[in-house]
Amino acid sequence: MRHSRALRLLGIVTPLAAIVFAGLIGSVVIAMAGKSPLAVYKTMVLFSLTRFDSIALILFRCTPLLISAIAVSIGFRANLFNIGVEGQYFIGSFCAAWVGFSLRGLPAIIHLPLAACAAMLGGVIWALVPALLRVRRGAHEVITTIMMNSVAFSMVHWLIYVFLDVEQTTVPGMGSVRMRTPLVLATAKMPTMHSLLNPLLAPLGLEVPRHVYLNYFFPAAIALAFLVNYFIHRTPLGLEIRAVGHNPDAAETQGIDPNSVRLKAFLLSAAVAGLVGLSDLLTYFGYLDIDFPKGYGFTGIAVALLGKNNPVGMILSAFLMSFLRRGAEGAQVLEGVPMDTAAILEGVMILAIVVASSVFTRYARAWQKREARAHADQ
Amino acid sequence: MQISEMLASSIRMCLPVLLAALGATYSEKSGVVNIGLEGMMISGAFWGATCSYYAGPYLGLAGAILAGMIFATVHAVTSVTFRVNQIVSGVALNTLAYGATRFAATTIFKMATTTPGVPRLPAVDIPVLSSIEWLEPVAKSLSPVIILAFLLVPVTKLVLERTVFGLRLRAAGENPLAADTVGVNISAMRYAGVIISGAFAGLAGGYLSIEHTGMFVEGMTQGTGFIGMAAMIFGNWQPVGAMLASLLFGLAEGISLNVESQIIPYQFIKMIPYVLTIAVLASATHRATPPAASGVPYARGGE
Numbered sequence: 001m002r003h004s005r006a007l008r009l010l011g012i013v014t015p016l017a018a019i020v021f022a023g024l025i026g027s028v029v030i031a032m033a034g035k036s037p038l039a040v041y042k043t044m045v046l047f048s049l050t051r052f053d054s055i056a057l058i059l060f061r062c063t064p065l066l067i068s069a070i071a072v073s074i075g076f077r078a079n080l081f082n083i084g085v086e087g088q089y090f091i092g093s094f095c096a097a098w099v100g101f102s103l104r105g106l107p108a109i110i111h112l113p114l115a116a117c118a119a120m121l122g123g124v125i126w127a128l129v130p131a132l133l134r135v136r137r138g139a140h141e142v143i144t145t146i147m148m149n150s151v152a153f154s155m156v157h158w159l160i161y162v163f164l165d166v167e168q169t170t171v172p173g174m175g176s177v178r179m180r181t182p183l184v185l186a187t188a189k190m191p192t193m194h195s196l197l198n199p200l201l202a203p204l205g206l207e208v209p210r211h212v213y214l215n216y217f218f219p220a221a222i223a224l225a226f227l228v229n230y231f232i233h234r235t236p237l238g239l240e241i242r243a244v245g246h247n248p249d250a251a252e253t254q255g256i257d258p259n260s261v262r263l264k265a266f267l268l269s270a271a272v273a274g275l276v277g278l279s280d281l282l283t284y285f286g287y288l289d290i291d292f293p294k295g296y297g298f299t300g301i302a303v304a305l306l307g308k309n310n311p312v313g314m315i316l317s318a319f320l321m322s323f324l325r326r327g328a329e330g331a332q333v334l335e336g337v338p339m340d341t342a343a344i345l346e347g348v349m350i351l352a353i354v355v356a357s358s359v360f361t362r363y364a365r366a367w368q369k370r371e372a373r374a375h376a377d378q
Numbered sequence: 379m380q381i382s383e384m385l386a387s388s389i390r391m392c393l394p395v396l397l398a399a400l401g402a403t404y405s406e407k408s409g410v411v412n413i414g415l416e417g418m419m420i421s422g423a424f425w426g427a428t429c430s431y432y433a434g435p436y437l438g439l440a441g442a443i444l445a446g447m448i449f450a451t452v453h454a455v456t457s458v459t460f461r462v463n464q465i466v467s468g469v470a471l472n473t474l475a476y477g478a479t480r481f482a483a484t485t486i487f488k489m490a491t492t493t494p495g496v497p498r499l500p501a502v503d504i505p506v507l508s509s510i511e512w513l514e515p516v517a518k519s520l521s522p523v524i525i526l527a528f529l530l531v532p533v534t535k536l537v538l539e540r541t542v543f544g545l546r547l548r549a550a551g552e553n554p555l556a557a558d559t560v561g562v563n564i565s566a567m568r569y570a571g572v573i574i575s576g577a578f579a580g581l582a583g584g585y586l587s588i589e590h591t592g593m594f595v596e597g598m599t600q601g602t603g604f605i606g607m608a609a610m611i612f613g614n615w616q617p618v619g620a621m622l623a624s625l626l627f628g629l630a631e632g633i634s635l636n637v638e639s640q641i642i643p644y645q646f647i648k649m650i651p652y653v654l655t656i657a658v659l660a661s662a663t664h665r666a667t668p669p670a671a672s673g674v675p676y677a678r679g680g681e
Binding site: 029033081083129133137139140142143144146147148150151154155157158161298299301302305338340341342343344346347348350351354355358359 | 411413452456460461462463465466467469470471472473474475476477478480481484485601604605607608611643645646648649652653655656659660673
């Protein structure tokens with residue numbers, strides 16, 4: 001018992017060790033660029049955490065990362081690697097935009113949820129081919145979803161071109177310069193949290209700045225993290241997903257059809273993935289263009305790994321990732337260090353966390369074996 | 379538009395894909411999936427251009443290959459020595475390479491997205507073919523890297539199928555336990571496979587920046603590493619197959635750039651490599667024969 005508690009403690013220490021290791025590597029890189037690592041890290045922390053606009057921005061940017069991590073974690077639970085979140089949210093975002101700009105005359109209470117449902121449906125449709133190929137043909141989902149990501153980018157570019165908004169596109173005197181969809185109607189837009197937060201923050205002398213689009217997708221994402229966790233641990237399908245993820249053969253002897261469970265888990269993951277782009281689309285941009293933010297799918301993998309598929313862990317990791325980016329922006333302006341430090345830290349952190357947990361798992365297993373042997377000898 | 383000119387541009391287009399696909403073949407044959415090829419190619423493109431800027435094109439290409447190999451070594455350490463998930467390691471490497479390249483570009487050239495123009499290798503003609511008028515665009519003033527890359531196809535086939543090293547490499551990817559039993563050093567083989575793939579990806583990046591464009595531009599790889607993987611799968615994990623697949627993908631790209639008519643939107647041409655690869659995986663699992671232990675970490679004693 002004493003040992004199992006020690007093991008659990010070690011399990012919490014490993015991600016922290018990975019973060020520290022990434023910090024050390026980052027120091028070397030910063031020093032190589034001729035700057036003082038300590039000064040840069042201090043600026044990153046102060047710039048991120050002592051300015052209220054930074055904090056609000058970190059929360060805003062946290063939303064897509066968290067949703068993406070939840071999607072990836074559902075796959076991980078069933079031992080599936082959904083590396084296709086990237087493509088699924090591009091298609092999902094387009095579907096939401098389409099519902100958002102083409103359906104007129106709906107009240108907001110119907111229009112906005114409809115756009116969100118369209119996004120989930122788009123994600124599911126995009127995952128259908130890889131999911132079915134995995135289940136029916138055994139084709140590895142990593143390869144097929146990577147391919148589907150690239151197809152999604154081209155597809156969305158083409159769709160933007162098809163649905164091009166002529167009025168918006170032509171700027172007088174400049175010809176057509178902006179390739180974007182028509183604007184999403186007001187009824188499909190997600191309101192920001194300013195009207196709720198600012199009265200509460202006023203006594204503290206704080207205010208969410210108008211240029212930060214913190215919106216209700218943020219609390220929704222937090223709720224989703226716990227909801228999915230409840231689903232995984234407290235419902236029959238959740239149990240089946242975990243059983244198949246742990247040991248598909250054992251699950252099958254219990255009467256579970258692994259492939260049917262995999263299919264459900266994959267499509268569920270893709271439905272959540274479809275929502276990733278909505279915070280940006282339905283609050284900030286209001287349209288889809290070829291510069292729509294990319295890469296949330298890959299960062300989501302990092303967040304899910306660092307947070308170990310656990311809701312609290314993933315929320316903290318998503319904060320950490322957006323904190324790093326905001327801090328790096330500050331370091332670029334104030335210290336002259338390229339903001340790409342954030343990407344370097346992120347990459348090293350993923351490598352460090354997977355290496356650390358691999359070493360830790362091996363160590364823990366050896367320990368448990370030794371314990372069991374000691375028991376048997378008694 | 380002459381057919382030979384279209385062919386020439388297709389060959390130029392397909393080259394980085396071909397090199398990446400050949401590299402991926404080494405890695406996969408040894409049992410390691412390398413989706414970090416894209417990142418290794420980005421670093422190869424940047425460090426190739428940088429070295430070429432300061433020390434000329436030959437050292438430029440050497441720098442590109444070295445950069446690819448360094449990133450590949452990281453992938454080998456994590457996925458072979460520490461046996462972590464190879465996909466995760468590859469994803470992390472892509473992020474890391476992207477960040478490190480931009481960081482280095484900003485630090486060295488004060489611009490995050492491009493380097494200045496760099497010198498390229500002197501162009502060469504293929505002796506007999508270039509005298510035929512019809513083949514002139516294909517055979518005249520070529521980058522030596524193009525010739526090197528096509529020579530590397532039979533070389534790769536020979537190394538994999540006719541040498542002791544190739545046999546051991548394939549054994550490490552097909553049945554590591556059996557190979558280990560007869561004394562093959564599985565770790566060494568897998569390190570070799572991954573690092574060779576890094577060298578190929580680095581060279582592919584170096585070709586793109588030094589030979590094809592004459593400078594490094596951010597985003598110039600455009601997922602070429604992933605298309606290279608697709609070509610490898612489409613070519614059924616064989617060097618000659620990879621070459622044919624790369625040529626096919628290059629031809630599709632070449633046609634789309636040269637043919638003026640807008641019957642098929644450009645975006646759909648871009649999808650061709652990916653859709654074809656998915657179709658191959660879908661249509662017949664009997665045909666797609668990846669190395670049996672590809673993607674599976676190997677631990678002595680079956681831990």
